[in-house]
Amino acid sequence: MEIMRNLIVALAIMISLPGQAETSEPYPIDYWALREVISNVEVSPDGKHVALLKIPTKDGDPIIEVYPTENLDADPYRVDSDPMEIQQFFWVSNDVIGMRLRQRVRDRIEGFNQGVYEYLLASVDIRRNKLKKYDQLGAEMENVLPGKPNKIIFSYLPGGDNNRLDAAFRPRTYYELNLKTGAKKLLLRGKLDMGQVEFDGNGNPWLARGFDIGKGELVWYERLTDRDRWTEFHRQDEDSFETFSVQGFDVEKPHILFVTANNGHDKVGLWEYDLKRGEYGELVYRREDVDVSGVRVHSNRWQEPDRVSGVVYAKDNYTVEYFDGVEMATQRQLEQVVPNSHYLRINSRSRDGDSLTVYNVGPRDPGTYYLLHKGRFTKLGSRQPLLEAENLADVRYIEYKARDGHTIPAYMTIPNGKPPFPAIVMPHGGPFVSELALYDEWAQMLANNGYLVLQPQYRGSRGRGLKHYTSAFIDGGQGGKKMQDDKDDGMLYLVEQGWAEPERLAIFGWSYGGYAALVAASREKQIYQCAIAGAAVSDNQMQVNYYRTRLRGAGKIEQLSMWDESISPIEVVDKVNIPILLIHGDLDQRVPPDHAEKYRKALLELDKPFEYVALEGADHFSNTLFYHHQKTLYESMLAYLEEDCGPGGL
Structure with missing residues (x-):
């Protein structure tokens, strides 16, 4: 409950806001034309550093800045991937950051969905000041592995994207990659009748989707009831417009899946699916006005990477109905602290749960990041810092x-x-x-x-x-x-x-x-x-x-x-x-x-x-x-x- 005590303290340390604007004149176009000044803010697993993606000039490329959480006024450690452009980063251990990079490699497009950029994965060791780029073009990061420091799972499409089969059905190949040493290990090669694999927080494959081309059916497989083999548990005709999407599993009862599905209804709901019985279980949540859009996972991905903590729907805002009382109380406390609170979420958290970053976005907030560390709640920056709430x-x-x-x-x-x-x-x-x-x-x-x-x-x-x-x-x-x-x-x-x-x-x-x-x-x-x-x-x-x-x-x-x-x-x-x-x-x-x-x-x-x-x-x-x-x-x-x-x- 340390996080709750920190939040109560934070209520008394409200952030200072810029002065009220004195004019209602429209903002200059330059203000709107800026790319996101700050984005992708995350705290390290040990809570000692906070990193952010920053575009320092109007024509500049993104760089990563890393600050000690104990001294946000310190000169940051900076990462620039020139000539490639950093698209995203993610902590994989206390001192290693993974990155997704892109670079323009062609002058013209090569046809439909064949753009001018190529993508790579990379990492930087902030302690050893060492940058690595990995040579697998088009690699996609699948999982950070909380129990395996410095390791991730990535996938790619063998043979590239020139394939007549729709991307949703194309099987991917999966590797475990050590971002510190560069060593990679083949985990599995997907195939048409069983691909699109998902892994849990420990790197174990647990879900796969394939396509039975003879019958024209989508097929789902699982390895929760038997870790040694894949077991088919659901089929759906490819002509069906109904939704069936596995969102996660019950960590206390792994044979129970959480799925978003119509299940014969107009609106998509969140259902249990019992793998032992091979059928839908209880309806967890459904509305009559809008579909359930997904689930909210636990805010501490290092300790609870697979725990589903709430169900999400969207109408006038994203709304979360929580299963987890502590997660809900934490969310409600934060909503009281953050100015112009609208859609607010904890977007990263240290392994011990005591340090976290918070993101808020809404009609009068273009997107603002905050850090809670040792009871102090600090505004780190905004995606568009020149735009003030009262003029939106x-x-x-x-x-x-x-x-x-x-x-x-x-x-x-x-x-x-x-x-x-x-x-x-x-x-x-x-x-x-x-x-x-x-x-x-x-x-x-x-x-x-x-x-x-x-x-x-x-x-x-x-x-x-x-x-x-x-x-x-x-x-x-x-x-x-x-x-x-x-x-x-x-x-x-x-x-x-x-x-x-x-x-x-x-x-x-x-x-x-x-x-x-x-x-x-x-x-x-x-x-x-x-x-x-x-x-x-x-x-x-x-x-x-x-x-x-x-x-x-x-x-x-x-x-x-x-x-x-x-x-x-x-x-x-x-x-x-x-x-x-x-x-x-x-x-x-x-x-x-x-x-x-x-x-x-x-x-x-x-x-x-x-x-x-x-x-x-x-x-x-x-x-x-x-x-x-x-x-x-x-x-x-x-x-x-x-x-x-x-x-x-x-």
């Missing part, structure tokens, strides 16, 4: 009815000021993903400049039940149809409720969201003044043809219905009736730049109003957008909204 925007969870009566959940980011506001609908990418607006930089940047932002969880979004997800494609692809109505109806709802001005509406999205923006630009019953389409799919057939031959089962039904049967923007480009801003990275591997080029040429031939911004050196994903990319993106968007978004601008 609140986010409100709402629900509204689409024109066919379907309920659509949404997040509304509200500018400081009085409504009605000019408004932008910002559909997420995917489209078949789950979104929770904790702190969304794009939405906050737009709200800081006076725009109300709506992020609808349109049909097809995950996390809202099976019916909501499959309604996007089960009766034919609804892209540009009912999925598009969901976005328009949300904006009309904001107008009706007095939040938005009817003549000052726009749409902005990235990836699928960019596709939705292009579709919106061609709608005959037009409600928007302009559309901003980032990394947009403009030709449905061109996109799905990149991976059509790899699709099987439910994924094939989902993707082919979505793209084959939905409206394709290039086929309705002649109906464009509002100005468009096109933005695309010239190294985009997920939606290759040919999409933007093809659509741009069609707009030119038809003499439609548009502007085009190419982000040189940018891929599809946010971690490839550097300072200069984000500055160009934000400057282009704001200028376009102000000057060119319909008559007189938005």
Whole structure:
């Protein structure tokens, strides 16, 4: 209970905060364009050091800084992996830190999902000041092994990524690696009918998933009831849209698994699965409004690497229903200490439990890290230290009815000021993903400049039940149809409720969201003044043809219905009736730049109003957008909204 005493002390040592801002003027674009200044903060297993990933200059690459927890004012030990870029680090012992690195090795993409970066694992011994890089390209870290200091388990795909079989079914090869000596030991080679292996905190394989290609079934295996051999325990038809995902096992009763599954219900719940009986056991937790999204593991991964301590669901925030009373009490104490507490978690902890780092993120906190050590609670830094809470925007969870009566959940980011506001609908990418607006930089940047932002969880979004997800494609692809109505109806709802001005509406999205923006630009019953389409799919057939031959089962039904049967923007480009801003990275591997080029040429031939911004050196994903990319993106968007978004601008 030492941690509880420390927290009570910490309540009396509240952190000093910067002074209140004296102006409500929008922040300079430079503030928003910065990459995360501080991230990935972790305390060492012995609690004597705390390390963080830091980008020290606006154009700089990340470095690791390591501080003694007894003296945070001391000069840090610094790690730079130039010419490679540090993507992530993790403690593996008291003095060894593992790292995942990347380096740009090509000038151009090599086709769909074939980007310009290669990835390596590395380590640094902070006591001996020794950096090691390991030569296995594409290696993925699977497990830190608490009981085996300096060792990890990593995996890779033999033969690389050029394989016609979908990545979800491809077996990986697994090694144990000693980061201090560089020695590696082959643990097992996956195979098609039994791959995708998971290991427990002691390095023992306990779960595997394979694919029975003859029967078209996903198959699960376990080694908890018999450590000497794999035992099949569950099968699911590949055409099923239901979720079945093993989240962990009961450390007191290892034959009991915790699985997230529909199990015949619309909403995903957390269930027990009894390996001895080969069937579902008790329902642990399920809701009628949203899916269970996963579990919360114990905060001390060194002592309790396999213990499940709570179940998680997401609605207006991530909420944890704890099984562990001490973990819950610790969480509640921390929520009382941290300013603007929203989504808060212990993200690392020393082996003795007395030192820990805490991370908080929310609408008025871009992400802040704290250290609790020997009863002192200290703010270590923020991902975006120039953005102050009082100048950020609140986010409100709402629900509204689409024109066919379907309920659509949404997040509304509200500018400081009085409504009605000019408004932008910002559909997420995917489209078949789950979104929770904790702190969304794009939405906050737009709200800081006076725009109300709506992020609808349109049909097809995950996390809202099976019916909501499959309604996007089960009766034919609804892209540009009912999925598009969901976005328009949300904006009309904001107008009706007095939040938005009817003549000052726009749409902005990235990836699928960019596709939705292009579709919106061609709608005959037009409600928007302009559309901003980032990394947009403009030709449905061109996109799905990149991976059509790899699709099987439910994924094939989902993707082919979505793209084959939905409206394709290039086929309705002649109906464009509002100005468009096109933005695309010239190294985009997920939606290759040919999409933007093809659509741009069609707009030119038809003499439609548009502007085009190419982000040189940018891929599809946010971690490839550097300072200069984000500055160009934000400057282009704001200028376009102000000057060119319909008559007189938005």
